[in-house]
Amino acid sequence: MNPLNKIIVDKETSFNPIWVMRQAGRYLPEFRKIRKENTNFINLCLNEKLASEITLQPLRRFDLDAAIIFSDILILPYGLGQKVAFEKNFGPRLGELNLNEVANVNEIEFTEKIHRVYKAIKKVSSDPILNNKNTIGFVGAPWTLLVYMLNQQSPKKNLKKDFFEDELLINRALLVIEKFLKIHIKNQIENGANIIQIFDSWAGLLGEKYIPNYIYTPTLNLVNYVRSLNVPVICFPREIKNYKEFCDIVEPDAISIDYNVDPKKILRDIKIPIQGGLDPKILLTDKETLKKEASKYLDIFRNHPYIFNLGHGVLPQTDPNMFDYLVKTVKNF
Ligand code: CP3
Numbered sequence: 592m593n594p595l596n597k598i599i600v601d602k603e604t605s606f607n608p609i610w611v612m613r614q615a616g617r618y619l620p621e622f623r624k625i626r627k628e629n630t631n632f633i634n635l636c637l638n639e640k641l642a643s644e645i646t647l648q649p650l651r652r653f654d655l656d657a658a659i660i661f662s663d664i665l666i667l668p669y670g671l672g673q674k675v676a677f678e679k680n681f682g683p684r685l686g687e688l689n690l691n692e693v694a695n696v697n698e699i700e701f702t703e704k705i706h707r708v709y710k711a712i713k714k715v716s717s718d719p720i721l722n723n724k725n726t727i728g729f730v731g732a733p734w735t736l737l738v739y740m741l742n743q744q745s746p747k748k749n750l751k752k753d754f755f756e757d758e759l760l761i762n763r764a765l766l767v768i769e770k771f772l773k774i775h776i777k778n779q780i781e782n783g784a785n786i787i788q789i790f791d792s793w794a795g796l797l798g799e800k801y802i803p804n805y806i807y808t809p810t811l812n813l814v815n816y817v818r819s820l821n822v823p824v825i826c827f828p829r830e831i832k833n834y835k836e837f838c839d840i841v842e843p844d845a846i847s848i849d850y851n852v853d854p855k856k857i858l859r860d861i862k863i864p865i866q867g868g869l870d871p872k873i874l875l876t877d878k879e880t881l882k883k884e885a886s887k888y889l890d891i892f893r894n895h896p897y898i899f900n901l902g903h904g905v906l907p908q909t910d911p912n913m914f915d916y917l918v919k920t921v922k923n924f
Pocket residue numbers: 611612613614615616617626632659660661662663664665677682683729745790792904
């Protein structure tokens with residue numbers, strides 16, 4: 592059985608598998624080299640040869656337990672025909688959302704437009720490096736995708752002032768997003784993904800009164816859908832105020848926590864397997880601090896099914912030697 596399934600399905604506590612969000616990315620010189628020659632990020636995600644190579648790069652260097660496919664949550668709006676570009680020093684910039692057009696896209700057109708992502712997953716999951724390891728497929732949560740699709744850029748701290756004005760538009764958009772997320776999830780699983788992670792990076796932006804309709808209900812629908820395909824699902828509702836309530840209502844198979852979560856409190860509150868937590872900035876300090884901070888999580892979750900990960904993506908300025916030290920610390924614990 593794959594290491595993540597042993598934790599999530601069998602509730603093992605005798606070892607801690609490790610993978611890291613954004614493990615395929617800019618802190619690796621071999622990634623930066625490919626990226627420099629491929630200035631269009633979406634095209635890079637759609638190049639199955641390079642995307643699968645980038646996915647495997649961290650596994651060639653470090654003793655990681657899972658590969659997360661090199662793609663992006665914004666491949667979904669791209670597949671729906673919304674313009675998506677990644678600008679240097681700015682981040683993602685999207686074209687205006689035309690909901691009527693997007694709602695008319697059919698499953699075949701959508702799958703055809705991004706089918707090379709699935710080819711990359713197929714290549715990765717059949718690579719011998721992944722023998723007995725997990726291939727993680729992922730999607731953005733409906734709420735986070737809605738944020739990008741309507742806001743057309745990262746919301747940083749605040750959404751556009753009139754963001755919540757057109758409730759009908761929001762509800763229609765969430766339904767369309769959910770429909771295509773299910774298709775995207777199914778396609779990833781059919782091509783070899785054996786775990787799905789749902790990234791809700793902007794869960795922390797929402798006020799309490801919106802959370803049931805914009806987070807709980809659509810995410811619950813996705814969790815139930817993934818489970819119907821017999822694949823475990825991890826949720827990462829980053830910076831949501833009430834992780835316990837989220838878990839009670841959405842019931843994912845495992846929960847990924849951000850670095851503001853108190854690990855001792857979450858251990859008391861939550862029964863399901865836990866993932867992540869360590870602040871990625873700790874990787875920018877020194878080995879002694881890194882070992883101490885990583886061991887803190889390993890110690891607290893000693894008797895709880897726990898997948899080691901960070902509380903958000905690994906930072907581009909991270910030294911690969913520190914990353915290596917982290918993996919070894921976890922493996923030797
Ligand atoms: O984790 C992995 O290694 C797999 C690949 C992956 C990427 N994006 C590649 C990427 C994953 C899982 C994502 C998820 C993603 N994308 C999220 C959710 C997680 C999170 O970070 O909160 C979000 C919000 C996005 C949207 C996105 N993509 C943003 C805001 C940006 C720009 C900011 C940044 O970090 O540069 C991206 C670009 C992006 N996605 C890069 C990578 C490797 C950097 C691209 C580059 O080289 O310039």
